[in-house]
Amino acid sequence: METKQNSAIQKKGKLFMDFMEKINELSKKVEKIKWNLKTEEATKTSIILPFFQILGYDVFDPCEFVPEYTADAGIKKGEKVDYAIMFNNEPLILVEAKSANTELSGKHISQLMRYFSVTKAKFAILTNGIVYQFFSDLEEHNKMDTIPFLKFDLCHSKKETIEELKGFQKDAFDVKLILSSASDLKYMTMVKSMVAEQFQNPSDQLVKLLINKNIYAGTKTQAVLDKFRTIIQKAFEEYINDIITERLSTVISPDTTQIPVVKERGDMVLTQEEVEVLDFVKSRVDTRLNIKYKKTSRYAYMQLGELSTKWICRVYIRKEQHLFVLHKFEDTDYECEYYFDEVEQLEAIKGLIKDTFEKCCKL
Template sequence: MDEDENHLQQKLTKLQSKVQRHRETLKTAEAIKTAFILPFISLLGYDALDPDQTIVGYPTDSKSRMDYALRDDYEIRIGVHVTHDPNDMSHERAVSFLETFNASEALIAIITNGAVIKIHGTDEQGHYIEAPLMSLDLSSLRPMDATGLEHLGPESFNLDAFRNSAVSRRLRDQLVSAIETTLRSPTQALAAEVLTNIDDSDGINPDELITMIADVAPGFRYSLGGNDAPQEQEQTEAENPSRPPMNEEETLAFHIIKAIGAKHVKPERIFARPHTSYVAVLLDDNNRNPIARIHYKAQSVKKIGFFAGENAEDRVQVADSSDIYALAQKIEERVKELTAPS
């Protein structure tokens, strides 16, 4: 795995951790888009908040719309469809979604519910193939699953290279499966072959060796890229069991603020700290560095609190979390203020 692939794999592992923590609480497509899909778009190398690279609700010739169109140099490269319905990830439903992509100029189609990401390509006539070129399951990530994604970025987009990586990956997956099956049910011929590579093999019973091979087979899963690879878990924001949990709306608002702030600092520096009456959004998890406050506890009125200099908190009422995008300048200015040299 080269440096670019390793970097993407690390980002994919962090996204997996986020999906595992929040997928059960995010039940709408809009929440999934903000929490999971925008980070995945950023992972590929596109600026999720820049309309020159990421277009929301892009129309197609069939009068339907793609949720996102990713482009470089004003050419549409990738179309994205997002769903919150698990049934939409079935083969039958995917075929209907591909009709939307067939009516677009996108070269790659992504269908996802946040946890499963299916990446489709076209045939020689430019029609999308029903079977995905690549599928990512973030509930069961493997060590080399990011391989090939580096060819989908805006500056490194290479369709042929991505297809070749996808073919190699499918072959690798089949090889891993075949090796695991062989090790779980070893034959006498395999045991005899293994014996030839063991020093001091005199006295080893071939029948006992067959049992030993089957016993050690699970240990090969990680090195072969299997599903049981230990994952480095990203710590939850403001991890503290004594604090009240954030609800779905608060989580969505936090991820929007975090995405906006991430234009100026690394996203892992932005934390959420829930309190009884509000959720504090902090830089470096430091109470002295408040970026904003989410006041969603009152069911009738939602407000976002902003800070500037030593001034008191300025609360702005919002109808829902999508209104936060219109207040992005306040968030960006606060982050720049907190990170400015003293």
């Protein structure tokens, strides 16, 4: 039974890798030819139809993939959407195509909304061959949302969005399954957009909210808000940099407590408690070698010389228990994380501190 399950998982993984490879191949093709695609027809033939072929649709079967599908809206007759993907003789997905050099806009969304409202389609795709915007009627039945629940960019595809796109493959298509995740995808996209906007330019409301948290007790004048806006922007950037640094160090090293590649910043000042702990460690290794104290926004640490790979320990000073972390090596056979209230408690692991220091010296 377990062998069959493993076989099924492996087969599923291979199918996804094949799908991702085909998408990546089309992406490379698009990068080469996109500047030569001046018309809508050229875009359809060169990119859009191959895209839907990768999804498993027979673009040359007029019973499955209907070009110029009639979608008369009200008194307007002869309205046609570029393609309709059919299911049980009814349109399930509408596709409105534009040329590759067209920037998709609200005008195009409104056009697609008209077509959507007069059909039984559950999904609509607006595309210029490069960007694909996926819509549904999540908020009001038979009224297409104005915000797509999924955006897929062939020139900037990510594994996560390819995973979502996979749900639109003909063989895997499940309306209920897609709709169940579409709402979360849509709101996730909106939240990410708002976070990005606040990251680039924090609003007055956000600045007030942050500095009210025991940071600034004075009157929040516009001058004060503008001053803290710059500080908050820098804090955001440094926090993201710290996260990226730690994740990169995890990739470089097999252990999560390895190698913080941190650039020095003059405004990162060690607290008295941090210095006290690092001084304690330095006194226990008893060396004339060049020991340096450094700090990120989350912890202080000690390293040997200029190489960040030779870090010895990290110190996390907290309101509750503090955390002391030793550099873990492949041959380290002891615990490397210790909680403490007073620095004297670290006396119990002075032998381990010295052992870690000696290992750093050999790097």
